[in-house]
Amino acid sequence: MDSLSQPPSKRPLSSSATDFREVSLASPPAADDEGERSKMFFHIVLERNMQLHPRHFGPHLRDKLVSKLIKDVEGTCSGRHGFVVAITGVEDVGKGLIREGTGYVTFPVKYQCVVFRPFKGEILEAVVTMVNKMGFFAEAGPVQIFVSNHLIPDDMEFQSGDVPNYTTSDGSVKIQKESEVRLKIIGTRVDATEIFCIGTIKDDFLGVISDPGAAV
Amino acid sequence: MSLAEVPSPSPSSSSGSDDFAALLDSELELASGADSAFPDDEGEDDGSEVEVEVEALEQNGTKRRRVEEQHQDQGISVRPDKIVTGSSKNVQVKVCPHPGYFNGLCFRCGKPQDEEDVSGVAFGYIHKGLRLGTTEIDRLRTADLKNLLRERKLVLILDLDHTLINSTRIQDISPAEHELGIRTAATKDDQNRSIFALDSMHMLTKLRPFVREFLKEASNMFEMYIYTMGDKAYAIEIAKLLDPSNVYFPSKVISNSDCTQRHQKGLDVILGAENVAVILDDTEYVWQKHKENLILMERYHYFASSCRQFGFGVRSLSESMQDEREGDGALATVLDVLRRIHAIFFDTAVETDLCLRDVRPVIKVVRKEVLQGCKLVFSRVFPNTARPQEQMMWKMAEQLGAVCSTDVDSTVTHVVAVDMGTEKARWAVGNKKFLVHPRWIEAANYRWQRQPEEEFPLTPPKEKIRRKENAVAGQKGTTIKDKENVVAVVQKETSKDSEENAVPDQKETSEDKEENAFF
Numbered sequence: 001m002d003s004l005s006q007p008p009s010k011r012p013l014s015s016s017a018t019d020f021r022e023v024s025l026a027s028p029p030a031a032d033d034e035g036e037r038s039k040m041f042f043h044i045v046l047e048r049n050m051q052l053h054p055r056h057f058g059p060h061l062r063d064k065l066v067s068k069l070i071k072d073v074e075g076t077c078s079g080r081h082g083f084v085v086a087i088t089g090v091e092d093v094g095k096g097l098i099r100e101g102t103g104y105v106t107f108p109v110k111y112q113c114v115v116f117r118p119f120k121g122e123i124l125e126a127v128v129t130m131v132n133k134m135g136f137f138a139e140a141g142p143v144q145i146f147v148s149n150h151l152i153p154d155d156m157e158f159q160s161g162d163v164p165n166y167t168t169s170d171g172s173v174k175i176q177k178e179s180e181v182r183l184k185i186i187g188t189r190v191d192a193t194e195i196f197c198i199g200t201i202k203d204d205f206l207g208v209i210s211d212p213g214a215a216v
Numbered sequence: 217m218s219l220a221e222v223p224s225p226s227p228s229s230s231s232g233s234d235d236f237a238a239l240l241d242s243e244l245e246l247a248s249g250a251d252s253a254f255p256d257d258e259g260e261d262d263g264s265e266v267e268v269e270v271e272a273l274e275q276n277g278t279k280r281r282r283v284e285e286q287h288q289d290q291g292i293s294v295r296p297d298k299i300v301t302g303s304s305k306n307v308q309v310k311v312c313p314h315p316g317y318f319n320g321l322c323f324r325c326g327k328p329q330d331e332e333d334v335s336g337v338a339f340g341y342i343h344k345g346l347r348l349g350t351t352e353i354d355r356l357r358t359a360d361l362k363n364l365l366r367e368r369k370l371v372l373i374l375d376l377d378h379t380l381i382n383s384t385r386i387q388d389i390s391p392a393e394h395e396l397g398i399r400t401a402a403t404k405d406d407q408n409r410s411i412f413a414l415d416s417m418h419m420l421t422k423l424r425p426f427v428r429e430f431l432k433e434a435s436n437m438f439e440m441y442i443y444t445m446g447d448k449a450y451a452i453e454i455a456k457l458l459d460p461s462n463v464y465f466p467s468k469v470i471s472n473s474d475c476t477q478r479h480q481k482g483l484d485v486i487l488g489a490e491n492v493a494v495i496l497d498d499t500e501y502v503w504q505k506h507k508e509n510l511i512l513m514e515r516y517h518y519f520a521s522s523c524r525q526f527g528f529g530v531r532s533l534s535e536s537m538q539d540e541r542e543g544d545g546a547l548a549t550v551l552d553v554l555r556r557i558h559a560i561f562f563d564t565a566v567e568t569d570l571c572l573r574d575v576r577p578v579i580k581v582v583r584k585e586v587l588q589g590c591k592l593v594f595s596r597v598f599p600n601t602a603r604p605q606e607q608m609m610w611k612m613a614e615q616l617g618a619v620c621s622t623d624v625d626s627t628v629t630h631v632v633a634v635d636m637g638t639e640k641a642r643w644a645v646g647n648k649k650f651l652v653h654p655r656w657i658e659a660a661n662y663r664w665q666r667q668p669e670e671e672f673p674l675t676p677p678k679e680k681i682r683r684k685e686n687a688v689a690g691q692k693g694t695t696i697k698d699k700e701n702v703v704a705v706v707q708k709e710t711s712k713d714s715e716e717n718a719v720p721d722q723k724e725t726s727e728d729k730e731e732n733a734f735f
Contacts, residue, residue, distance in 0.1 A: 120326065130343065132467060133356055133487065134316075135323065137343055146343075148323035150315065160363065162463060187326020189319055196319040196345065198326040 040118045044081065045091060047110045048073065052096075054103040066090055069109060075142075079190045082117025083142045118143055118185050118197055125209065126199070128179045131164045136175060138183070143195045147183060151200035153207070173208055180210045315352035319345035337484055341448075341474045342467045357489045364439060364492065365570045368562055371488030372438035372554070375497040376446060376454050378515040378522070380430075380547075383421045383454075386413075388521035392535040414453050421454060422518040425540045426547040431464055433551055437558045439488065441468040443481055443495075445502065448473050480504060491574040494557060496550060508576040511553065514546045514662045546662075553664045556582050584617030586660050591619045595633035595640035597654055613657050632657065636674045 048069065056064040070087050077083045094108035118124060118140075126138035126145050135148035149158065149166075156166040156173070165176035175181060183199035183206055190196075201207045312325035316336060320329045329347075336349040348356070364371070374380055389398060402413035402420050410423040434440060442458075442465050444451050451471040459465050474485050481502045483490055495503060495510045503510045517523045518539070520532040533539050540546060560578045562570075590613075598607045605611075609632075610620050621628060624643050631644035631651050644651040656672035 130467070132342060133360060134342070134346070134348070144319075146318040146323050146346075148316070148318075150324045158363075164466070185326075187321040187328070189321050189328065191319075194319075196321060198318060198321045198323050 040116055040122050040124070041085070042082075042115050042117065043088065043112065044115060045110055045112050046073075046081065047108060050107045050109050051099070051104045052107060054105070057105070062090075062093065065093060065107060065109065069111060073111075073113070077142060077190065077193050077195060079192055082115045082190060083195060085114045085116050088112045088114060116141065116143075117190065118188055118195065120185055120187060122185050123182060123206075124185060124197075124199070125180060125182050128175060128177055128181060131158075131166065131176055133158050133160070133164075136166065138181060138199070143197055145183065145185070145197040145199045147181075147199045147201055151186070151198075151202050153202050175208055179208050182206050182209050313351065314349060315355070316346070316348035318343075318347075337476060338474070339485065339487075341470050341485075353484075353487065356487050360487055361489045361492065361571060364488070368437075370438050370558060370561060370575060371486065371493040372434055372440045373443045373483075373486065373493060373495045373497075373509075374440060375495075375499070375513070376442060376444040376451065378498040378517070379424075379496055379513045380427050380458065380516075381421050381423050381454060382516050382518040382522050383414075383419050384519035384521040386418045386420060388519070389420070390520035390532075390535060393520055393532075396535070396537060398534060412457055414450075417450060417453065419450075420519070421457065422534070423457065424516045424518075424547055425542045425545050426551075427458065429542075430547045430551050431458060434554060435464050437554065438494070439468075440464050441470060441486055441488075443470045443486075443497075445472050445475075445479075445481070447471055482506070483509070491576065492561075494554065494575055494579065508579065511550060511579065512662070513550065516540065516546065549663050549665065553582060580615070583615055583664070586664055587613065587616040587618035587657075587666055590617075590630055590666070591621060591628045592630045592632055592657075593621050593624050593628050593640055595631055595638045596635055597632055609654055609657060612661055616657065616660055618657075630656075630669070633674060641674070 050065055050069060050072075052061075052065060052068065066087075069090070073084050074086060075084065089112045091110040091112060094110075096105040096107045098105050124140050124143070124145070126140035126143070128136050128138045130137040133149070135146060135150075135152060138145045138147065152166055152175075153168075155168050156175070157169070159165050159167055163176050165174050167174045181201060183201050184203055185197045186200050187198040188195065312322060312327070314322040314327070314329075315324050317323065317329045321327070322329065336347045337353065339346045339348055377383060386399070398411070398420065399413065401409065402411045410425065410427075412421045412423075413419075414421060431440070442451060442455055444454075446454075448469075448471040451469050455465050455469045456462075470485055476482055476484055479502065481497070483493055483506055486493065490506070490509065493506070493509050495506060496513055497503060497510060498513045498515045500507065500510060500512055515526070517526065517528070518533045520535055523530060523532045542548065557575065557578050560581065561573060561575055566573075592613050594604060594607075594610065597609060598604050604620075604622060613620050613632075618630075624631070624640055626647075628649060631640050631649055632654050633641045633644075633651065634653065635641065636645075636651070641651055643649075650669040651674060652669050653672045653674055656667055656669060659667045659672070
């Protein structure tokens with residue numbers, strides 16, 4: 001686990017990548033925050049055919065294969081499994097198949113990895129990237145989230161200006177660019193390369209957790 | 217691996233990906249179970265909350281159904297009545313109207329968009345993948361309108377090319393421009409330079425004189441959008457030049473990829489109400505649906521390639537090292553017009569509610585002030601067969617507030633003609649009325665000001681008449697010696713502006729030639 005490389009995302013994932021728990025579906029979904037959050041990371045086994053150049057055929061073949069695997073796979077996103085955060089180990093390297101004409105060899109590799117895939121109903125922490133009259137956009141690692149003003153509490157109103165923001169009538173809570181917010185996911189779509197979510201902060205314990213002005 | 221131990225719905229799970237699919241399925245089941253476990257508790261919340269919850273429930277139902285189809289061997293007895301609960305609740309409560317979508321997900325209920333029903337307008341310039349339905353657009357516009365009017369602002373839509381700037385491709389730079397070192401001027405590190413090189417696009421861009429002051433002033437009265445037919449990368453680059461600190465146009469740069477109709481610009485992609493929108497553009501054609509909102513701009517041609525493109529054989533401003541005047545160039549003129557429109561719109565003396573006011577009649581009123589009090593008679597300007605009332609020039613004059621008439625009488629102030637020999641033209645000369653070329657109307661239309669009549673004389677057909685004109689028509693008549701209209705105007709300009717520097721005179725020259733070319 002220590003050898004894991006960091007997730008290649010610009011922003012830290014809200015629940016940090018190292019404290020994931022292996023998912024046990026036998027237990028019912030926990031109602032508390034922690035339980036819901038841990039569900040978006042999964043430890044799974046995937047398989048991939050790796051092509052390797054003949055120059056690597058030597059004493060460190062396996063190392064080469066693993067480093068190429070890490071380079072190829074980490075940080076990518078698959079519609080089926082979500083975002084590959086880190087490879088935790090290689091289970092099995094199958095028999096190589098020599099490609100005729102090129103000399104490349106294809107190895108089927110089974111590897112364990114941590115994937116990140118948000119689900120509906122989960123709570124996520126994210127950084128606001130853009131605020132406008134339609135709502136605000138936020139990012140959590142590779143995930144892009146939109147919170148429309150339908151799903152922002154009614155007492156928060158949009159203020160245009162140099163720094164557009166949503167503010168409560170008493171001015172105590174403000175959402176603007178770079179704010180960190182806790183939100184609940186109500187819809188997800190995983191594309192070939194990106195994950196999109198619709199979020200809401202219209203619920204208890206959701207909303208700003210730190211605003212950029214205060215955190216110095 | 218813990219997954220292997222999980223009781224998975226698909227019995228033949230061997231590979232990792234199958235495991236995961238199974239896991240996803242069970243996830244969905246658990247989630248839907250959790251959702252449907254306490255629908256009654258949710259029912260006591262406020263109305264909108266219920267709608268969302270029900271939508272979520274409904275979605276779970278459909279997903280569950282899909283899962284069931286995949287694993288039909290699995291009989292789970294609880295499911296059918298749960299689905300029934302979901303759909304029966306759905307009948308009672310209003311369904312989510314799907315106000316808009318973010319990358320195919322409804323941003324109110326999170327439900328994926330129906331693939332066949334791709335409705336609404338894409339707002340890619342605000343954020344990639346954003347799509348809004350018409351009712352949502354209307355809602356946003358109404359909400360926005362109140363905010364805008366509270367700030368005493370209207371909406372201003374600005375075109376880029378030939379309105380605020382003029383661009384040329386580097387390969388199209390003429391030899392004369394090259395000799396004058398236009399490219400070095402563009403790369404010079406000077407705070408106040410107005411010519412820029414866009415190296416990534418191989419282009420040079422010249423900002424129209426006064427544009428920075430214009431934007432600064434206009435931003436106090438208007439919420440501004442850039443709307444160009446250029447492509448997105450170009451529009452964004454230019455926006456950076458015009459607005460380096462991104463205060464005027466934050467996510468308000470609209471380019472050709474956002475247009476809903478080919479070769480047409482429309483207010484449908486702008487989240488501002490039509491009744492407060494003012495458009496500045498040099499091309500009337502693209503605003504077919506919103507001509508009433510449009511203020512037509514005189515085209516700004518700085519580079520030789522731009523002049524060539526529009527068919528002017530004259531030396532460009534760049535080649536003669538000249539430019540429009542800052543003080544009374546096109547942008548300064550139009551800024552005055554905008555100020556006037558803004559002032560009339562927010563006139564406190566008017567009783568009408570601000571939300572119900574409309575900027576379009578205001579534009580008309582301001583336009584009508586231009587030739588207020590003039591009564592025009594046209595002489596051989598239109599073909600005999602056509603009805604004069606339908607002629608463009610007639611309509612334009614009326615829009616400018618002039619009264620047009622077919623016959624001369626004592627109240628007529630101007631006779632518009634191209635030939636001095638006509639009966640009406642001679643009548644004008646005899647009765648000391650203004651005799652002007654139709655360009656006088658065009659110029660007033662562009663500059664929003666009544667132009668001095670003596671700058672638009674007719675070409676005298678014969679020596680005799682010309683002298684007569686000079687003597688009788690009561691014009692100052694000292695400088696008009698040349699037969700060529702254009703030259704005459706230039707001379708006029710020259711004599712008038714001789715105290716000022718030489719630059720503006722040339723500007724007038726090219727402008728007037730430009731106007732000539734419109735005929």
